[in-house]
Amino acid sequence: MKTDVFASRHIGIREENIQHMLKEVEVENLEQLIVETIPEDIRLKEPLELDTPMSEHEFLGHIEALSKKNKVFKSYIGLGYHESLTPSVIKRNILENPGWYTAYTPYQAEIAQGRLEALLNFQTVVCDLTGMELANASLLDESTAAAEAMTMLFDVRSREQKKTGVLKFFVSEEILPQTLSLLKTRATPLNIELVNGNHEEFDFSNDFFGAILQYPGKYGQVHDYAEFTAKAKQNDIKVAVAADILSLALLKAPGEFGVDVVVGTTQRFGIPLGYGGPHAAFFATKEAYKRNIPGRIIGVTMDTDGKPALRMALQTREQHIKRDKATSNICTAQVLLAVMAGMYAVYHGPEGLKYIADKVHNKTKILSEALQNLSITQHNTAYFDTIKVSVENAQIVREAAEKAELNFNYIDDKTISISINEATSFKDIIAIVKVFKILKTKVINEDFYAEADKITAIPASIQRDSPFLQNEVFNSYHSETELMRYIKKLERKDLALNHSMISLGSCTMKLNAASEMLPLSMANWGNIHPFVPIEQAEGYQIMLKELAKNLTVITGFADTSLQPNSGAQGEYAGLMVIRAYHESRGEGDRNICIIPASAHGTNPASAVMAGMKVVVTKTDERGNIDVADLEEKVTLHSENLAALMVTYPSTHGVFESSIRHITKLIHDHGGQVYMDGANMNAQVGLTNPGMIGADVCHLNLHKTFAIPHGGGGPGVGPICVAEQLVPFLPGNPLVKTGGDQAITAISGAPWGSSLACLISYGYIKMLGENGLTDSTKIAILNANYIKERLEGKYDVLYTGEQGRAAHEMIIDCRPFKAHGIEVTDIAKRLMDYGFHAPTVSFPVAGTMMIEPTESESLDEIDRFCDAMIAIREEIDETQLENPNNVLKNAPHTMSMITSDSWEFPYSRQKAAFPLSYIEDNKFWPSVRRVDDAYGDRNLICTCAPIEAYAEVE
Structure with a gap:
């Protein structure tokens, strides 16, 4: 094994496993499987033009050197962004955990x-x-x-x-x-x-x-x-x-x-x-x-x-x-x-938050007083942390400030605002005043600092007099030991990738490698304000431009915007760019967006938000777009056709062979093709949106490109576009981004969630062309292996023309209603086996969509298959008239299993340890099945006082 090759760490399948898996899938080699899965007319003929992959050690050295190109000045720019102090106990136990x-x-x-x-x-x-x-x-x-x-x-x-x-x-x-x-x-x-x-x-x-x-x-x-x-x-x-x-x-x-x-x-x-x-x-x-x-x-x-x-x-x-x-x-x-x-x-509590806010306000008052005593006009009559001052020449101040490694907000030639933050020290205040070349120690001294506590720049009418954070949780964990234990207590209740595979279809829960995550903790990446002068963020600019270039190559397009900070934002951005393109051609009346019935729910919602009217097209019995129905609707709406939104491979986990015919049809009628990038993990290195004829796609960097899901975010959803859409990529009012005819902003920051982009940058840099392509191939192999292992136990709802799945597949759980078992029961029972359920009832009600990714080992994939097969056998044992069974009662908690009474018609062992592997690494759900209906009828969305919990019990 080549220990310095990142791909061998990212991809979970060992070389010696592949032949066994190919035999199960009934192909001679991996290339045959790809040929039978992806239509020939959309397969790439040339490798991706990417840099030679780095080892993890090389990447960490590279990213640290790149970080040093950033100039970490003290930024008092404000405008919604302020330096903040991350408590080490939170950084170590949450961000890095x-x-x-x-x-x-x-x-x-x-x-x-x-x-x-x-x-x-x-x-x-x-x-x-x-x-x-x-x-x-x-x-x-x-x-x-x-x-x-x-x-x-x-x-x-x-x-x-x-x-x-x-x-x-x-x-x-x-x-x-x-x-x-x-x-x-x-x-x-x-x-x-x-x-x-x-x-x-x-x-x-x-x-x-x-x-x-x-x-x-x-x-x-x-x-x-x-x-x-x-x-x-x-x-x-x-x-x-x-x-x-x-x-x-x-x-x-x-x-x-x-x-x-x-x-x-x-x-x-x-x-x-x-x-x-x-x-x-x-x-x-x-x-x-x-x-x-x-x-x-x-x-x-x-x-x-x-x-x-x-x-x-x-x-x-x-x-x-x-x-x-x-x-x-x-x-x-x-x-x-x-x-x-x-x-x-939780860590600081109400008194701690007030102490921090008071410190910020007091230092702002000190600064205001110091500048006013030196004949500088301060305009804000009431303020919290920001003052606005007039100067004779803001450019002179700027030059002095940047020489002192300080950033202010320059409103115009004579006006500056300065925002104080949690990290600002008394020495920092002196440094700010020095910039104005008017430091006088009699104004700023320890005595004056003490006096600042006794005055306020907040009028009585808007001073807070109501209490906050009185709940016990905000008044209990103020030492590091206590907070560390509280965080650990919560962590133990959650199943994450550090316990077992999470095979969520469409969500691509792959490895989030430690070497990709480590740069997030580096100060030279963390402490850069989004509106600093561009030359202060040279490291960021190099990284972001290189990431955008790599994503452009991978998708086969002309340019990329990293601004959208989620997949749904990317959808919206792509459609707004299409809208701007049509308007630039005098075709602003094009407002029809055709969307297949199987599409993600965000697709029609995004289209309506972009001012488009949604027309739904049917799917055929194989789960593919009904081409005849599509042709009819495209012809009907030809004059007003704006776009088609298509997910590829389809939401049903299939590479539809008619895709190039479909994209040509849209173009022939004046529309543009938006490709949802949710399933890009089946494309990278083998095909791409440009090859299939799309005009724009968004990419979920928190799926295909390894940014972790983080319990539901962070996400990054950049859009990659064809040549004709480049001029309309989104801009920002404070920093130049986007195209020559840029649409207005999609997110607040010029490059969206820049810090998280470091992860995808590292992912691509360490895998390179071969590693990325091999990842895609193994993802497809893993999905087809599971498909074959579950054959005869579960029906796979849709496959390609040669019987293959893409990187995911849908199993049909609706027939089990004859036993009184719903798909939800299978999802809850999987918890007893130590697994998070695959995606439930999407895109088809009563089904599960399974996506193993390329990062899982064969042993883990087999454990998952063993669990699904064992559950299938449990289904056969159940009877419609008897709901008191192991599936309906799932999940089983430790308190159930250790209770003095046991009133179930199956053993405790069957409930909690149905297969031998579980004994070695048991995960206990912390509660039994939750009652959604009760919660919706009695909505409580804040921490309740202890009396309320007693009432519920």
């Missing part, structure tokens, strides 16, 4: 109670600090959260407003510039008219359905919005506020002055700047909007024994149910970052 970062979205609640509790903590923090009734479990960033607030308020307009066509939305001139850009992006296809202005001059006319305010404002001024909100309410105008979460430890909670939505980012709660992300946004609103809130909510419910349990509530994958009626296309959250931010609040 595969028990946390390799977990999947908690769709199987019984084996996800740990991160569900961590997310409930996060929701409680948000509700307490904002003063709102309901919060979700995070969104992608502050700007996209603000856009979601606008669209939600648009959706909940009064009947009269909808009837009369009220379309105006007021945006305060205090809003962050990147947020304004994103609001424009989202507003345009929905025909929402944005009116940007001074909130103090707003006339509250009945032409408006909503408004958004910034608290504090973009340059630091804190306004009292109580009067504005009261007048808005009188005129049926709903109000959203984008708030700085740390400031809310000192400022009056927005909920207390009657707003409808509060959004923002939790980046200040211990999350690295990372050149823009990933960071967990928050979204809080009123109980009345619980059916309209975008994203995921974690709720409290009960399990079968009536004990408290947690699960995702109400909006869980709501786009898959509502499809084109969905109000949002959100799929990925920022769970790992939300967990960290929530744990930051």
